[in-house]
Each structure stands twice: as structure tokens, then as C-alpha cells.
Amino acid sequence: xxxxxxxxxxxxDAGAPTSGVIHVRTRLTxxxxxxxxxxxxxxxxxxxxxxAAYISSLPDGTPVSIAALCEHFxxxxxxxxxxxxxxxxxxxxxxxxxxxPGGTIRTRTYFHDVPRGDGSPTPPRPRKPRSNMAREAxxxxxxxxxxxxxxxPSLTEADEQAVTILTSLRxxxxxxxxxxxxxxxxxxxxxxxxxxxxxxxxxTRALTTRLPDRLLTRPARILAFxxxxxxxxxxxxxxxxxxxxxxxxxxxxGCDRAFRSANSERCRDCRTAEDLRAAC
Numbered sequence: 213x214x215x216x217x218x219x220x221x222x223x224x225d226a227g228a229p230t231s232g233v234i235h236v237r238t239r240l241t242x243x244x245x246x247x248x249x250x251x252x253x254x255x256x257x258x259x260x261x262x263x264a265a266y267i268s269s270l271p272d273g274t275p276v277s278i279a280a281l282c283e284h285f286x287x288x289x290x291x292x293x294x295x296x297x298x299x300x301x302x303x304x305x306x307x308x309x310x311x312x313p314g315g316t317i318r319t320r321t322y323f324h325d326v327p328r329g330d331g332s333p334t335p336p337r338p339r340k341p342r343s344n345m346a347r348e349a350x351x352x353x354x355x356x357x358x359x360x361x362x363x364x365p366s367l368t369e370a371d372e373q374a375v376t377i378l379t380s381l382r383x384x385x386x387x388x389x390x391x392x393x394x395x396x397x398x399x400x401x402x403x404x405x406x407x408x409x410x411x412x413x414x415x416t417r418a419l420t421t422r423l424p425d426r427l428l429t430r431p432a433r434i435l436a437f438x439x440x441x442x443x444x445x446x447x448x449x450x451x452x453x454x455x456x457x458x459x460x461x462x463x464x465x466g467c468d469r470a471f472r473s474a475n476s477e478r479c480r481d482c483r484t485a486e487d488l489r490a491a492c
Contacts, residue, residue: 246325247265248326250326251325257294259292260299263285263296264304266281268325278296278389297392303327304327305322305323306321306324307320307322370400371400374400377415377416378395378398378399379395381416389431394431402415419435458472466478466479466485469482
């Protein structure tokens with residue numbers, strides 16, 4: 213017969229430490245989550261650990277987008293997106309693009325209790341329809357081909373001014389938060405605009421003005437579409453009009469008045485009076 217177990221909190225014994233935390237343990241039988249100490253005691257941002265603990269406690273299928281997490285936490289989009297990037301770079305979070313029903317491409321998020329490469333199991337692939345499975349079962353086994361997929365771009369090789377322009381877009385529009393991979397992929401196009409003579413202020417205006425009120429796709433895709441168009445023409449500096457020549461001063465032979473003229477020896481009044489006399 214199993215020994216009875218009490219759910220009452222255990223009291224600290226006489227040998228408890230005189231400083232530091234003292235745990236009052238309660239045996240939980242429901243509504244709890246197991247988190248590895250390597251994650252709970254991870255050095256760095258407390259927001260990152262809090263986001264990881266919250267995602268670990270959610271059931272499968274719960275949305276964990278930046279917007280969904282911002283509805284739960286009081287932190288803004290910048291801190292939440294930074295926490296997700298830290299978890300992704302540490303191997304706890306994995307975003308995978310998969311083909312869904314009807315051929316649509318969607319992004320699936322997997323959260324690992326143990327970082328990838330440390331014994332974490334590989335996420336399951338989505339199940340295929342039976343008709344496709346039957347055709348693939350009768351098809352000949354393809355030969356193994358070498359992986360020719362391009363390696364992800366690196367920020368170390370990107371143009372520094374282009375990177376600065378892209379990372380500063382979120383200052384004007386907080387929705388334009390780009391990951392390191394997004395910046396590395398968009399930086400060459402921005403560098404081409406810079407080489408064509410388009411200034412940083414013009415590029416920023418071209419990428420941030422007249423955006424829709426609601427972004428239905430990733431900001432990087434919208435920016436890539438705008439950067440795919442030809443660079444904006446740089447207006448050539450307008451030629452300054454030639455200055456009006458300054459006529460020299462002359463003294464009228466009729467009234468000794470000073471006036472400006474190119475070659476006349478009489479002022480306008482004297483010439484008019486002379487013309488009237490000649491007419492009479």
C-alpha cells in the first residue's frame with residue numbers, strides 16, 4: 213500500500229540558511245509546468261525568461277506572435293521581439309516555414325524544452341494526405357542530392373550605412389521591426405539605392421510613407437517589394453540663372469543727370485524732349 217502524501221507546505225527545518233531564499237515547497241498535482249534550470253537560471257534578460265516560461269505553459273496551438281504576447285505582457289513590441297530573437301538564437305525557439313493545405317505557406321513555431329543540439333527531439337513534420345502518401349510509396353526512391361540551398365546572409369558583410377537605415381526604420385514606425393536575417397537580406401538592395409545617389413533620408417521616406425494601417429504580411433516583405441523597384445531619380449541641381457549685367461554710370465550731356473546706360477549719351481527725359489522737338 214502506498215504511503216499517504218500530504219499537500220501541505222513543508223516548514224523550514226532548524227538547519228535552514230540564515231540568509232538568501234528559503235523555499236516553502238508545495239507538491240503540485242495539476243496546472244504546473246516543468247522548466248529546466250538551464251532556462252530558468254539563464255543569465256540575461258528577465259523578459260526573455262518570462263516569455264519562455266509563459267510559452268512553455270501554453271497548450272499546443274496557442275498563438276505566440278508578438279501581437280499575442282503583447283496582449284498578455286505589459287512590455288512593448290521591442291522587448292518582446294528581442295526576447296523571441298534571443299530564444300531563437302539560443303535554440304529554444306524555432307520558426308519553420310511549412311506548406312499547409314491548398315499549398316499555402318505558413319510559419320510554424322516550435323518551442324524546445326532543451327535547446328536544439330542538446331538532445332531536443334526534432335519537431336514532427338505535418339502529416340500528408342493519404343493520396344499523396346500512396347503515390348509516394350509507389351514512386352522510386354530518389355537519389356540523395358547535395359544540399360545546394362544558399363547559406364543565410366551575414367550582417368558582417370552588409371553595408372554599414374544600409375544596416376543603419378534599416379534598423380532605424382522602427383523609430384518612425386514601430387511596426388517595422390526587422391530580424392538580423394531580414395536586415396542582412398535587405399541591406400544589398402539599400403546599398404544599391406545608395407550607390408545610385410539616393411540619400412538616406414529619401415530611402416527612409418520611400419520605405420515608411422503610405423504604409424497600410426494594418427500590415428497583413430511581414431514588414432520585411434513589404435520593404436523588399438518597395439526596394440525591388442528602380443531607385444528614385446535624384447533631381448539634378450538646377451542651374452542658376454545668369455546674372456543680369458550691370459550697366460555703367462554715365463552723365464547726361466543735356467542735364468548733367470547721372471544715369472545707367474550701355475551706350476546712350478543722354479538720359480531718357482532728354483531723349484524724349486529731343487524727340488518731341490524733332491516732331492514739331
